[in-house]
Amino acid sequence: MESTSPTPNLPAKMRAWTLTSFGLTLSPSHPLPGVAPSSSPSATSSTTTQPPPTPTTPTTTGTNLLLRITHASLNPVDLHILRLFPPWLPFRRNPTPGFDFCGRVVAAGPAVNTAEFQLGDVVAGALSASDVFHGKGSLAEFLVVESSLVCKVPDVWGARGKEIKGEETVGLFGIAGQTAILMVQTAGVPPDTEEGWKGKRCLVNGASGGVGSILVQILKGKGAQVWGTTGSAEGEELVKKCGGTVINYKTYSPVTEFLQRVFGAEGDEKKLDFIFDCAGDESIFTNSPGYLKGQGKFISIVGGPSQGIVPYVLHKLRPTWLGGTPREFELLLLLPSKKTVREVGKLIKEGVIERGVVDGDKVWEMEELVEAYERLGSGRAKGKVVVRVGK
Template structure:
């Protein structure tokens, strides 16, 4: 089968098309013909940083985490899937798990769910990593009907899913963005847009919560922006974040009694820990999509498998709106 392989990591690393063996599904695995995959920020980090990231595979490396496709073979001990099922998941491209930038993949069935029936393969491929991340953060933060939820970065990959899921759970949703296109998307997805470049945290906390703060802040920007999240949260509020590799003064979090939930969704893949939870989350997300409450946004540019390098460059350019998808 054809696969896009990285032989050397670094800023100038390139993908090379190679012919490799079609994998044979082992115990608990499905063999899937991949129809589409998507690019996530962690994929670009692995490509550039290599061994500086402890989750990077050894070279030559087959990257790519998300996919959607069709089951073509099933291991003897798998009963929940059959040949012909259309499925999606986040299954590899890190540590010892082969990635999705290929024509086929053999993957752990616990990380996979049946694709939502009302969307295509490209849309389905855009969901798994960001969808699981958004869902996990909101659930761990204890989202409930009627709460006020703020999503930082609501036009981004995780943010645009978190925004829609929060709305599905019955929250009153607000979201920050930094430009007209971003704010237009946020409003179109059903949240109240906040321009963080023109409104201070104090401004929008007073405007939308009467100074009380938001019950949940989902921070997909993270880093130094976590201080803004602490300031925007209500007393005893919850912060969910995907980016906490930083040093911060937690004084505000202490005096407001905040709970901080760090979401690192790669843990089940890296440590073979509760992998079945990812499959269950993807089932739940499929139900939300089939109810019409969630729609993944795809960037206007799509790429072929041979253009994997261009797909990475598109995401890194910062010009993409929505998920960057590769057609196989």
């Protein structure tokens, strides 16, 4: 695919959020990615009365795509990065946050596969950790991204035949959806066997969150029996909508005793095959011999304040004779990839994933990012917190 010629639809500047020493700031005058800054003083002065320079097509090289972003979704890892990595580090001056994106292809490098991507395609995905650590984030109106991190969004939901909206897809193809895919793959159930997931007994802890709501759909769609924990009436409704059987941990407290009564009372055959922890409750693992089969797996994505070091040592490395729990423990870290993002698209087309859950059916506007992050940090979000970046 050859790079596109200059187009009058590209603005001279774009809006993007940046983190400065004073906090998050929405700037309307970011240069487009890949465009060399103009040497004209009038082009950079905020007080100029001169017309803006004629926009040119950003340089797209190799297999890169230039996207006009319509939506971004927020992830807990965003908050960790904002807190742990200051904006004055040499490799991330005034960084733009955000991993997840959905948008349209407006230009492409010459090595992009034309069988996969065309100008105008709606695509989605997640940036690499290296991109975001170095200050390149998705909360900007234009974004240059490696095409291997991107998947073309299907036109309709495979199961329902309805049009797929950008706010529904951005989380599915982003960190949450790809993490759910990785958790399923880590379970180690052979995908090509006749039985596969059929009849497997699974618990999803934190089933009404961004990852959990997707994971419940995938497991249920593959034929597993799925129970999901949540702590609110709103969460109960969402878990049911995604296909899971609800366990309200506030109604059945402590939930570990309830799990033992339900799954451990009739012997090993009734115990769970897998526990997927999307919320971070170590007591569910330490008490798991009472309800998780001996050969079962506990798969977690929550590292806690130590960023995973403490739970990994305590639950993965510590032997049983030193107090370790006699069950297999896995702690995952997602690296967005072509394999996981394309698997999301495949499962949507097959009807395994039937919906993208947007928290409160609300899409936050670009100017409301700080409030959107506050909603994410509250821990009360059901599904994905989504921001509308552009049209």
